[in-house]
Amino acid sequence: xxxxxxxxxxxxxxxxxxxxxxxxxxxxxxxxxxxxxxxxxxxxxxxxxxxxxxxxxxxxxxxxxxxxxxxxxxxxxxxxxxxxxxxxxxxxxxxxxxxxxxxxxxxxxxxxxxxxxxxxxxxxxxxxxxxxxxxxxxxxxxxxxxxxxxxxxxxxxxxxxxxxxxxxxxxxxxxxxxxxxxxxxxxxxxxxxxxxxxxxxxxxxxxxxxx
Numbered sequence: 001x002x003x004x005x006x007x008x009x010x011x012x013x014x015x016x017x018x019x020x021x022x023x024x025x026x027x028x029x030x031x032x033x034x035x036x037x038x039x040x041x042x043x044x045x046x047x048x049x050x051x052x053x054x055x056x057x058x059x060x061x062x063x064x065x066x067x068x069x070x071x072x073x074x075x076x077x078x079x080x081x082x083x084x085x086x087x088x089x090x091x092x093x094x095x096x097x098x099x100x101x102x103x104x105x106x107x108x109x110x111x112x113x114x115x116x117x118x119x120x121x122x123x124x125x126x127x128x129x130x131x132x133x134x135x136x137x138x139x140x141x142x143x144x145x146x147x148x149x150x151x152x153x154x155x156x157x158x159x160x161x162x163x164x165x166x167x168x169x170x171x172x173x174x175x176x177x178x179x180x181x182x183x184x185x186x187x188x189x190x191x192x193x194x195x196x197x198x199x200x201x202x203x204x205x206x207x208x209x210x211x
Contacts, residue, residue: 031056031063032080035073040117044070044125044132071131078118081111082138091145097153097208098200101171104146105196108175116176143168160207171203 034056039047049070053060067073084090090107094100126132147164150171154161175194 028066028076031058031066032073032077035070036077036115036118039070039074039121043121044074044129074118074132075135078115078135078138081115082142085111085142085145090142091149093149093152097158098204100149101200101203102196104149104171105175105194105199108142108172109194109196112175119176143172146171157209160209162207167207171200174199 031052035047035052038052038055041047042051047070049063050060052070052073053063056063063073067076085107090111091104092100122132122136126136143165146168150159150167151164153159154164159167
């Protein structure tokens, strides 16, 4: 078989894979976004799979086949965000501590912008909905990935030796309140949005070791 024929067949297979997988991926994104919108509006207990299916523009049977339940839908939506943060979109070590932390802050703000309105819903309903416990534990993995990056800078003598987990929490915690107030429409002049550059510079004062 000629090389050109092999290349042609490879391209055809590649296109077939795209046409098969892309519609499913788009459908999944569509359903997950609809689930977030409906649950943020009606609460976890108040949201129904019928409402989510209608918002996604699909029938309820299709939703059940793909995800099975509200809990699985919510887990999938949140897991996707935290996996994105743990990859190149969030935690990346480059050797430039200020740039890396600023990248983390911007990525975390993006996550809060997309999913922050679910946090009050989950916290309020957690005592009555034990299946939400797994979801509320997901941020621990996020903080852990940031802590690992901070630990690398500590080992290189760039940041002061401190609890990496505590240092990661100190970086991310101030971003949470403005995001929650903004998503609820309660933002006031007392809580202006955090500017990543300023936040990181303030964070590094007393933590960065300068020669």
